Amino acid sequence: MERLGGGEDPAKDSGRSDADRIVLVVCPTHRDHRELPLLSPPGIKYLFHDYASTSLEDLICNLGGAEALAADPLDEIDCILAKVAGVKIAAVISTDDYPGCSLAAVIAERLGLPGPSPEVTLICQHKYLSRVAQAKLAPEAVPPFAPIDVAAGAALPHDLRFPLFVKPVKSFFSIGAERVESAPELAALLPRWINLDQFFLPLDRMLERYAGANIGTKRLIAEGLLTGEQVTVEGYVHNGKATIFGVVDSIMFPGTIAFSRFDYPSSLPQAVQVRMGEISARVMEGIGFDNGLFNIEMMYDSDADRVSIIEINPRMASQFADLYQKVDGTSSYTVLLDIAQGRAPCFTRRQGRYGFASSFVLRSFEDYVVAALPTDADLERLACLYPDMRIELHGTLGRRLSAELQDGRSYRYGIVNLGGRDLADVLAQFDACRDRLGIVLQPISPALEPAILATASEAVQLGA
16 A cells, blocks of 8 residues: 655655556545455555545534645645656546545546546535536426525525525535524524635635536525435446446434434335436436446435435445445445446446345434543454454544534444344344444543543553
8 A cells, every 4th residue: 555645756666567557546535445455456556645535524523623724626636646747547536525536537537547527526516506407307306406695694595495404515424414494593504604615615616627616605505305215326327328236225313314324235115226226327327427436315205206316426435335245246446446447347236245234323412432442452353253344433532422523413433334134134233243342432521531531542552
């Protein structure tokens, strides 16, 4: 593994042969670092380039970090291209939502490599512009919607009525997405978004350059409410033809819009899944998306027998990559690497080790201090019991859950992916696995936090 930056010259790596295929990974995530080495054939090398993702997350969550915000994205693109000058890049990929997938699209185009159009990628990412395109291509699947200028008040067009759903035109993990009951409630939301120029800057600059559009202060979108069962439809477009490879159910904690787990395969009737796939293909082909992966969040209202689009993400859903591998025998990372290198993907179906797989979210609806986390040795023992398990820990020993990236309504502190015979088997495995993790959350106490932090520091010094 290599990291691009800090004065490194990748062309001078004496261990690289002329036959090596070098893949540039823009805004790499922890899943990229974990999964790519597991899937890559011999001869693939990676160059990782970080830019702004963490700072942007901190900005929208009010966690600080604005001082670390990276350069203007247009300057960053030129910087990346300068650093890979003279290096034969075989592919450019990104699984990062913002700003990674847009940067990757631009860089791939500049290098003459396969990838989605920067303009189309940016339109998909901008929730209002995406809705405009969706409404032309699949009007039956789009609720009424309108942009909101956060500097001009909470006026709505006549065809939108409260209650409605409001979300920023760009965000992370549904941050800022919420049901709004009245005009005063909507007006109370606006000041937060007026003061987030730095967060929207990368998207705004790239939109202006590559799509002839801008955000300005039109930073929210209001939409009619959707009800029903939520899923993610995932697929790819290669040489203009869309292929759907998975429909994943989104299971919420009761009475909330917070994800509890994601199940694959979907339990929706096959005919409904086919309709969702047809709508997804029509929209992605029609909008001009090509040579890339996408996932579309959708809703099925069984009472009205209506399929609706929630939003389009012009990237793969990396959290689900190993779910497909468990059930189908192919990771979506493999599809991503194939398409980015100009190859037609071969996605196997139902050839995995398991009949069912789920991604569980460890979540609390109260803030706590993290008092204990599993050690590396603990995780190795768990891996022996659950060999295809994936565990991610998002809490930090001695810190509050609220100190990490959160949605503002709950506190996510981990993810556990498991495969099994069926849902009942996977649920039973998760209960046992969660008990063995040994995560301890304690109520917040100003006197307690320094002691927990000191214990954590001592454990690190001792090499625990």
